[in-house]
Amino acid sequence: MPAQIYAFPSFEDQQVIRTAIEVFLTSQTGAARDRMLKTIRAVLDRYRISRFCFPDYIVEATKMPGFCTVRARNFVSGHRCPWCGEFLYGLNSRIRILSIQERKDYHLVTYGCSCGRVFAKYEQL
Numbered sequence: 001m002p003a004q005i006y007a008f009p010s011f012e013d014q015q016v017i018r019t020a021i022e023v024f025l026t027s028q029t030g031a032a033r034d035r036m037l038k039t040i041r042a043v044l045d046r047y048r049i050s051r052f053c054f055p056d057y058i059v060e061a062t063k064m065p066g067f068c069t070v071r072a073r074n075f076v077s078g079h080r081c082p083w084c085g086e087f088l089y090g091l092n093s094r095i096r097i098l099s100i101q102e103r104k105d106y107h108l109v110t111y112g113c114s115c116g117r118v119f120a121k122y123e124q125l
């Protein structure tokens with residue numbers, strides 16, 4: 001299904017999306033994750049667009065009403081956030097998984113760090 005682009009969200013609405021993502025990444029609560037997803041979807045629905053590209057990530061509406069995905073445009077390798085050095089893995093990590101794109105031999109995982117950066121990494125199965 002091709003993406004239908006009718007209009008671009010205003011600068012203010014782009015900031016609303018950015019802020020919702022930042023609040024989740026810094027607070028890392030389930031409530032903030034819910035609010036982030038609903039906020040992004042509400043903006044996309046209001047402009048009748050299925051996705052919007054920011055410089056470092058893409059937000060996209062899912063088939064399920066009220067939800068959306070955040071996919072990184074920056075790719076990293078290694079086990080740490082390149083910007084703040086936080087470890088990607090482990091119980092105490094301040095990095096959260098924002099989305100997973102499943103492929104045959106690997107997954108493309110989008111991570112969001114508490115420093116506010118969003119990035120993707122290929123993960124072997």
Ligand SMILES: [Zn+2]
Pocket residue numbers: 081082083084085086113114115116117
């Ligand atoms: Zn970081």
